[in-house]
Amino acid sequence: MISPKYVNTITDEKLEEKLFQRENVSALEDLLNSTRKEYQVLREAQRRRKRVSSRKVTRQDELESVFNEVKECVDEYLGFHFKDRPICSFSKLRDYPDPVARKTTRSFYATGTSGLLVSGIDFTINPLVFSASIVVLGIAAYNHLAIRRSRRYYCDLDKIIVRKDEYQTMLPVLAHEYAHAVQRRFPPLRSLWNFCQNFIEGHARGVQRHVAKSYWEREDNPGFMDFTVREDTRELHLAYRLLCDRFSQQPHKTLVKGLPKETLGQRLYRRTKGKVDPHILGNAIMLLHEAQHGAGIYRDMLHGHYAF
Numbered sequence: 349m350i351s352p353k354y355v356n357t358i359t360d361e362k363l364e365e366k367l368f369q370r371e372n373v374s375a376l377e378d379l380l381n382s383t384r385k386e387y388q389v390l391r392e393a394q395r396r397r398k399r400v401s402s403r404k405v406t407r408q409d410e411l412e413s414v415f416n417e418v419k420e421c422v423d424e425y426l427g428f429h430f431k432d433r434p435i436c437s438f439s440k441l442r443d444y445p446d447p448v449a450r451k452t453t454r455s456f457y458a459t460g461t462s463g464l465l466v467s468g469i470d471f472t473i474n475p476l477v478f479s480a481s482i483v484v485l486g487i488a489a490y491n492h493l494a495i496r497r498s499r500r501y502y503c504d505l506d507k508i509i510v511r512k513d514e515y516q517t518m519l520p521v522l523a524h525e526y527a528h529a530v531q532r533r534f535p536p537l538r539s540l541w542n543f544c545q546n547f548i549e550g551h552a553r554g555v556q557r558h559v560a561k562s563y564w565e566r567e568d569n570p571g572f573m574d575f576t577v578r579e580d581t582r583e584l585h586l587a588y589r590l591l592c593d594r595f596s597q598q599p600h601k602t603l604v605k606g607l608p609k610e611t612l613g614q615r616l617y618r619r620t621k622g623k624v625d626p627h628i629l630g631n632a633i634m635l636l637h638e639a640q641h642g643a644g645i646y647r648d649m650l651h652g653h654y655a656f
Contacts, residue, residue: 350534354652358547359540360626366656367587367633370595376588379635380581380603387581387607390574406512411436414515415508418522421559426530426647434529436522439498439509453491460485501528503541516563516571523559527552534650547649550630553579554638554646580631582608587632590624 356362405414415436423429437443444450463481497511499521508525510518531548532538541548556576563572585607592599610618614625637645637656648654 350537350650350652352536352539355536355540355544357656358649359543360546360629363546363550363633363656364629367629367636368591368594372636373588373591373595373597375636375639376584376591376632377600377603379639380584380588380607383577383581383584384603384607386573386577390570390577393570403515404512405515405518408437411438411510411518414518415522415526418519418559419526421562422523422526422530422555425555425558426527426650428530428533428650430530430533434501434526435505435507437507437509439496439500439511441492441495444495444498445500445502445505445507445509449491449495453488453495456484456488456491460488499525501525503528503532503538506532514571516569517575519563519572520556520560520576524552524556527555530650545626546630546633548630549626550632550634551646551649553583553627553631554634554643558643558646578608579627580635582611583628583631584635586610586614586624586628590628 405411419433441450441453460481460483463477463484467475467478467481499510501508506529508522508529510521510525513521528548531551532541537544537548553576557580560572560576564570585604586609588604589599591597614628617623617625633656634645637654641654645654
């Protein structure tokens with residue numbers, strides 16, 4: 349089991365020290381080269397419409413069924429079977445866990461609608477009100493869309509929210525978020541949650557990868573790996589560039605050409621928090637260790653048996 353002593357070895361600072369080593373530049377190049385090939389094969393398959401179609405999960409009862417399926421797979425993989433379970437639901441404005449985002453979006457809708465009503469009475473008196481109202485409603489709609497597309501685990505609430513998605517994408521996403529719920533059930537890790545984000549996100553990516561590969565093999569459908577391989581490729585790519593910058597090396601152009609770049613969310617995280625998204629650093633760290641010691645490390649970590 350994870351102990352306070354073990355948690356002190358997996359803080360963000362400790363794991364970043366392990367990652368930012370000169371020898372890891374070439375190690376990441378090898379990993380990126382392999383993942384890049386997987387990414388290109390899957391992308392080409394999509395272009396040729398060879399991906400097996402998948403049903404879309406849109407109802408709460410369907411989501412519960414898929415979540416139970418994922419929970420069983422993850423519990424077996426990690427070797428833990430907790431009786432209590434997190435809440436799992438689709439992301440909706442009315443019960444979105446972030447009160448600031450929820451109230452702000454509703455306020456923008458109300459303000460924009462009121463402005464349209466006022467300008468509709470006599471548009472010639474104040475056309476600026478009409479224009480401003482359209483802008484405000486546009487912001488509200490954008491925020492609302494972002495909420496509906498959210499995928500996240502809320503530690504304090506023990507709640508998973510996801511967006512309506514294809515079954516083959518929903519499975520690995522739920523595996524990632526449920527991995528956070530498992531992590532939360534270890535008090536030493538929960539007490540330092542905000543200081544172990546690289547471990548938390550990297551470990552969840554590893555669990556996600558295991559579930560995606562399991563279903564790929566079980567269903568003979570590479571579509572289960574699409575989302576995961578794309579994220580692995582993006583995050584390895586960005587971590588590789590970070591290490592190259594740290595050691596004043598030029599990334600190999602042929603290696604990074606055509607790879608997925610930083611997302612808007614990752615860019616906003618970097619600019620608002622002044623640090624790199626922990627998915628990037630955590631996944632790179634875990635992939636380096638997985639390449640050396642195999643996929644069993646994610647189980648060993650929660651049992652406190654794996655040393656970085």
